[in-house]
Amino acid sequence: MxxxxxxxxxxxxxxxxxxxxxxxxxxxxxxxxxxxxxxxxxxxxxxxxxxxxxxxxxxxxxxxxxxxxxxxxxxxxxxxxxxxxxxxxxxxxxxxxxxxxxxxxxxxxxxxxxxxxxxxxxxxxxxxxxxxxxxxxxxxxxxxxxxxxxxxxxxxxxxxxxxxxxxxxxxxxxxxxxxxxxxxxxxxxxxxxxxxxxxxxxxxxxxxxxxxxxxxxxxxxxxxxxxxxxxxxxxxxxxxxxxGELLPEPDLNERLNTMRRHIASICKEKGERNGMREARKHAAWYFKGMRGAAALREQAGKLTQLSDLDILIHTAQSIIVK
Ligand SMILES: Cc1cc2nc3c(=O)[nH]c(=O)nc-3n(C[C@H](O)[C@H](O)[C@H](O)COP(=O)(O)O)c2cc1C
Structure with a gap:
């Protein structure tokens, strides 16, 4: 266009x-x-x-x-x-x-x-x-x-x-x-x-x-x-x-890596304190529709620093039903 x-x-x-x-x-x-x-x-x-x-x-x-x-x-x-x-x-x-x-x-x-x-x-x-x-x-x-x-x-x-x-x-x-x-x-x-x-x-x-x-x-x-x-x-x-190609949905690791990159970028723009507050809703969206993710969305709502995000990612890797 x-x-x-x-x-x-x-x-x-x-x-x-x-x-x-x-x-x-x-x-x-x-x-x-x-x-x-x-x-x-x-x-x-x-x-x-x-x-x-x-x-x-x-x-x-x-x-x-x-x-x-x-x-x-x-x-x-x-x-x-x-x-x-x-x-x-x-x-x-x-x-x-x-x-x-x-x-x-x-x-x-x-x-x-x-x-x-x-x-x-x-x-x-x-x-x-x-x-x-x-x-x-x-x-x-x-x-x-x-x-x-x-x-x-x-x-x-x-x-x-x-x-x-x-x-x-x-x-x-x-x-x-x-x-x-x-x-x-x-x-x-x-x-x-x-x-x-x-x-x-x-x-x-x-x-x-x-x-x-x-x-x-x-x-x-x-x-x-x-x-x-x-x-x-x-x-x-x-x-x-x-x-004319239908791409598959991204796998869990791709989702989590992209979420990490996205949230690190928010923090770079807005500082870790404000950035992590804004990141909460985004993190919850990345878990949308995943089986077994209710607890992860709840954990996402409490993020305050980037290290919390790493813990969340680790938890997701261990509990998400693949
Ligand atoms: C959280 C949120 C914020 C929005 N903010 C704006 C905005 O700043 N300006 C605007 O023109 N539309 C805004 N919209 C409307 C969207 O641009 C879009 O028109 C609407 O969500 C419908 O498209 P969708 O069905 O793809 O979501 C907003 C929508 C949402 C959900």
Whole structure:
């Protein structure tokens, strides 16, 4: 896929996931085969007020490229000003969040609440486009709720105002993350717009990735939750779509080695104390679906230093049913 002049290889992107898809996880997914990554959402207001924590969310390292940074907010001029500030981090693309369902974002009019104001969506895209010279993309949902399904209208407005690509998560804001995503809306939008369309929602395996491409005709796909504790979904998708090959699931040692590497990388980025706190959820995800792993997930919830992780890995090697 090409988003304006940015070439994006492969077949699947790692979705933006606040508090989860940080640099350590993005680097791991890129290394294993994700073709594109998007940073955790950053507040446009925070950026314009020079909040240091917000700025940290925007830094882009060379090995992550192509990478987008993502901004949220609801004021066109603030969004534009923050996009200019974001350029200091040299993102390949700037993505505008019009899909976040979290009340702390929507109660201020940002994220998916923007979908209730189609004209404002257009104004935001136009203002950001006028302010920066990198491609500008948007990420939307199906609509706010079942009574206001307007993804098509928003997609057309965003395109008319200069959006360079659009990601569609086929659920309303009211649906949050269940029931299953509607891929038909992705197909219809792909037919209606000329910019690249990235399909998102419920791709959980290489086979479902193939199905998303076939059923929607989308230009690229984006994967969120299914990558958690399972970055191998990217090489599996690449193998199936490039060569028709179904790769086996990684064995226990590969899982544990990758988890160790991932968590060491989190600690390198954030320090061992904070890093290990964040690592707890990731460690638990790596044991997802394994027989006999309930006790390991519990142990994962108590990690405080890297040496605890080595003990956890040792325990896993001795108790997991192979
Ligand atoms: C923990 C978590 C954090 C998320 N944070 C963001 C975010 O910062 N920006 C955004 O646009 N979407 C965010 N999302 C939504 C995902 O990018 C994605 O659209 C959603 O999970 C559906 O895709 P999936 O079915 O592959 O998980 C988040 C989702 C999760 C589970």
């Amino acid at each position: 090409k988003i304006r002049d940015v070439n994006i290889n492969g077949f699947a992107a790692l979705a933006p996931m606040a508090g989860v898809a940080d640099r350590a996880f993005r680097l791991l997914c890129r290394e294993l085969g994700a073709g594109y990554v998007i940073g955790e959402m950053a507040s446009s207001k925070g950026l314009t007020m020079s909040d240091k924590k917000t700025a940290l969310l925007l830094s882009v390292s060379e090995k992550e490229r192509p990478m987008a940074v993502q901004l949220f907010g609801n004021q066109p001029e603030v969004m534009a000003e923050s996009a200019v500030k974001a350029l200091a981090y040299k993102p390949d693309i700037i993505d505008i969040n019009m899909g976040c369902p979290a009340p702390k974002v929507t109660s201020n009019g940002g994220g998916s609440a923007l979908m209730k104001e189609p004209m404002l969506c257009g104004q935001i895209v136009r203002a950001v486009k006028a302010a920066v010279d990198v491609p500008v993309t948007v990420k939307i949902r199906k609509g706010w709720d079942e009574n206001s399904i307007n993804a098509m209208e928003i997609a057309l407005i965003c395109e008319a105002n200069g959006a360079d690509a659009i990601t569609i998560h086929g659920r309303t804001r009211q649906q949050m993350y269940a029931p299953s995503a509607d891929w038909e809306i992705i197909r219809r939008i792909k037919e209606a717009v000329s910019i690249p369309v990235i399909g998102n929602g419920d791709v959980t395996s290489a086979l479902t990735a193939k199905a998303m491409y076939e059923q929607t005709g989308c230009d690229y796909i984006m994967i969120g939750r299914a990558a958690l504790g399972n970055p191998w979904i990217f090489p599996q998708i690449n193998a199936l779509l490039e060569r």
